[in-house]
Amino acid sequence: MKRGYFNLVAWAIMAAQLTGQAAELRWRHLSSATEDLPAPGRSTEQTGALVADLAQDGVNGFVLSFRQTAPALVWYRHAAKGWERYVIESDFLTVEAGGVVCDVDGDGHPDIIFGGDWQSHEVWWWENPYPHFDPKVSWKRHVIKKGGATQHHDQAVGDFLGTGKPQLAFWNQGAQAIFLAEIPPDPRHAEAWPLTQIFSGEAGEARNIAFHYAEGMAVCDLDGDGKVDLLAGNLWFKHRGGKKFEAIQIGSIGGRIAAGKFKPGKHPQVVIAPGDGSGPLRFYECNGSPENSADWVGRNLLERDMVHGHSLQVADIDGDGNLDIFAAEMAKWTENRKDADNPKATAWILFGNGKGNFRETVFSTGIDFHEARVADLNGDGWLDILDKPYNWEAPRVDVWLQERK
Numbered sequence: 001m002k003r004g005y006f007n008l009v010a011w012a013i014m015a016a017q018l019t020g021q022a023a024e025l026r027w028r029h030l031s032s033a034t035e036d037l038p039a040p041g042r043s044t045e046q047t048g049a050l051v052a053d054l055a056q057d058g059v060n061g062f063v064l065s066f067r068q069t070a071p072a073l074v075w076y077r078h079a080a081k082g083w084e085r086y087v088i089e090s091d092f093l094t095v096e097a098g099g100v101v102c103d104v105d106g107d108g109h110p111d112i113i114f115g116g117d118w119q120s121h122e123v124w125w126w127e128n129p130y131p132h133f134d135p136k137v138s139w140k141r142h143v144i145k146k147g148g149a150t151q152h153h154d155q156a157v158g159d160f161l162g163t164g165k166p167q168l169a170f171w172n173q174g175a176q177a178i179f180l181a182e183i184p185p186d187p188r189h190a191e192a193w194p195l196t197q198i199f200s201g202e203a204g205e206a207r208n209i210a211f212h213y214a215e216g217m218a219v220c221d222l223d224g225d226g227k228v229d230l231l232a233g234n235l236w237f238k239h240r241g242g243k244k245f246e247a248i249q250i251g252s253i254g255g256r257i258a259a260g261k262f263k264p265g266k267h268p269q270v271v272i273a274p275g276d277g278s279g280p281l282r283f284y285e286c287n288g289s290p291e292n293s294a295d296w297v298g299r300n301l302l303e304r305d306m307v308h309g310h311s312l313q314v315a316d317i318d319g320d321g322n323l324d325i326f327a328a329e330m331a332k333w334t335e336n337r338k339d340a341d342n343p344k345a346t347a348w349i350l351f352g353n354g355k356g357n358f359r360e361t362v363f364s365t366g367i368d369f370h371e372a373r374v375a376d377l378n379g380d381g382w383l384d385i386l387d388k389p390y391n392w393e394a395p396r397v398d399v400w401l402q403e404r405k
Contacts, residue, residue, distance in 0.1 A: 024361075025318055027385075027400040030082075033393065037076065038085040040395045043068045045335065046388045047117070048099040051375040052110050054128060059379035062386050063088065064397060065095040065114055073114070073126070076397070077133070078378060086135040088112065088126055094119040097310075097371055097390075098154035098217075102166060104142075104187050113144070115152025115170055122146050123155075123170060123181075127188065144181055144193045149174030156217040158228040160239060168193070169230050173213040176200055178232055180243065198245045203233020204254025206277020215275050220259035220268055223290045231257050234272060238291060249293040253279045256312035260323045263356035270296075273309035273327055281306050281327050285356065301325070301350060301358060307342045308333055310390075311372035317383050317402075322354035326385065328369030332392035340392060345369070368392035377401065 030036035040046065043066035050063040059078040066072055072095050073088035096117035102125075104111040109128040116122045123145040129137075145152075151173035157166050160180065168181040178199040184190040203214035218231040223238065230237040230245070233254030237245040255275025259268045263285070270284040280300045288295030308330035317324040328347035331340045346365050350358035368389035377384040382402040389396055 026403045026405075028403050029398065029400050031398045032396050033398075037083055037397055037399065040064050040074055040085075040388065040397050041066055041069070041071055042395060044394045045391050046370070046394050046396075047095050047097045047390070048114060049371040049373055049386060049388055050099045050101055050112065051373045051377070051386060052101040052112075054101075054110055054112075054130075055133065056109065056130060060375055060377055062373065062375075062377070063099070063112060064388055065097075065099060067094040067096075067117055067119075073112070084135065086133060087137070088139045089141060090136075090138045093124075096120075096151060096153050097215075098152065098170075100155040100157050100168070102157040102168065104183060112139070113155055113157075113168065115145075115155060116150065117153075118151045118174070120152075121148055121150050123152050125187070142188065143191065144168065145170075145172075145179070145195060146192055148172065149177075151213070153213070153215045154217040154232075156219050156230060156232075158219040158230065160228065160230050160237070160245075161243065162227050162239065169198075169217065169232070171215060171217065171232065173215070176202070176214070178230075178237075196243045198237065198243065199232070199235075199247050201247075202254075203235050203247075204249075204252060204272075205233065206253070206255065206274055206279060208279075209277045212277065214254055216255050216257040216272075218257050218259055222259060222268060222270075224267060231259060231270065233257065236270075236290070246291075248291055250296045251282055251284050251298050253282065255279070256310065258312050258314040258325075260314045262323050262352050263354065269356065271301075271312060271314060271325055271327075273312040274306050275310055276308060276333070278305050278307045279309075281309060281312075281325075283356075283358075301327075302348070302360065307345070311347070311369040311387070313372065313374040315374045315383055317349060317374060318351060319382065320351075322352040324352050325350040325358065326363070326372065326374050328363070328372055328387075330370050330390060330392070331366070331368035333390060335391055340368075347372075367398070380404075 048065035070092040072093035076083040109130040126139040155170040181193040256273040284298040311328040313326040329345040331345035347363040370390040385400040
């Protein structure tokens with residue numbers, strides 16, 4: 001009895017140690033600031049960041065977007081030693097945060113979509129020239145939207161209409177609206193895509209900033225009907241047939257939004273961060289019908305509010321089979337000041353236990369995170385972290401590679 005008891009205790013201690021080792025991950029930090037990566041460009045205002053296997057060689061690269069100076073888009077393609085920088089758009093465009101990857105023309109190769117900022121009325125897509133990549137030759141740019149209101153902060157792609165083909169959803173902040181764009185039969189020669197406005201109004205945007213606007217988009221089958229749904233701000237959109245959608249409120253705040261199964265149950269859970277403002281990082285779960293706003297119950301995940309929490313990602317970072325949360329703050333957002341607005345900016349990893357609870361860890365302090373992405377960036381099967389600041393120490397890009405013994 002005693003030997004069996006001590007064996008059980010030993011196994012319990014070993015299991016706890018292994019769990020701790022899985023959670024306390026090892027990272028190798030690379031930065032253009034230390035010349036580990038090529039410098040992004042000359043712009044001191046860096047907007048969007050995307051991760052995708054654009055070369056279709058089995059390893060992800062990443063795309064950064066800029067405004068203020070050319071080039072507007074660059075692609076970091078993974079190479080034998082680090083990354084090589086390619087230009088996707090050599091011209092000057094005022095590209096907004098957001099962006100999404102989609103095979104627009106149906107040729108089997110992923111293309112790139114971005115929207116213009118407050119200075120632009122346009123949304124564009126770039127045609128992947130696979131396999132003819134030249135670091136100095138721009139990809140062909142096409143127009144999705146021209147005219148109308150300005151600013152297009154965040155896009156999402158999914159078959160929201162249930163037609164068997166993807167559509168593009170995007171915020172148009174100048175119109176306080178969300179538009180759905182259907183890909184035309186010949187997108188390479190279309191002057192613009194047909195647009196349908198599916199929402200107008202507020203979506204929980206922060207009021208504690210000078211220029212407040214709704215933002216954030218994600219895709220998830222939230223009600224379990226087998227069809228993907230659009231999430232935006234603090235809302236999710238139930239397709240009601242045709243091109244009609246009902247906006248259903250999930251939480252009080254809006255901003256960066258993500259969803260996933262953090263615990264067993266009928267419906268996924270939703271996480272919302274404040275984005276371009278300050279507020280709590282909130283976890284919402286449905287205790288009844290997802291179409292009933294009152295059935296969405298939320299709780300704070302951090303003991304304090306996030307300050308410009310413009311990075312939110314959901315992924316199984318430690319590889320234990322449970323979803324985790326990466327959330328991070330900006331250090332600087334005011335363009336005309338030299339010092340940081342938020343010098344103690346913090347990034348967290350909240351490790352999920354598969355039951356809806358989390359263990360909070362601090363990933364970094366004093367580094368700006370804006371549009372950070374969690375993905376395998378070097379093809380070793382472990383998830384890494386991509387970050388570029390908006391205008392803190394810009395131009396700059398950082399990568400944290402997860403290392404396993």
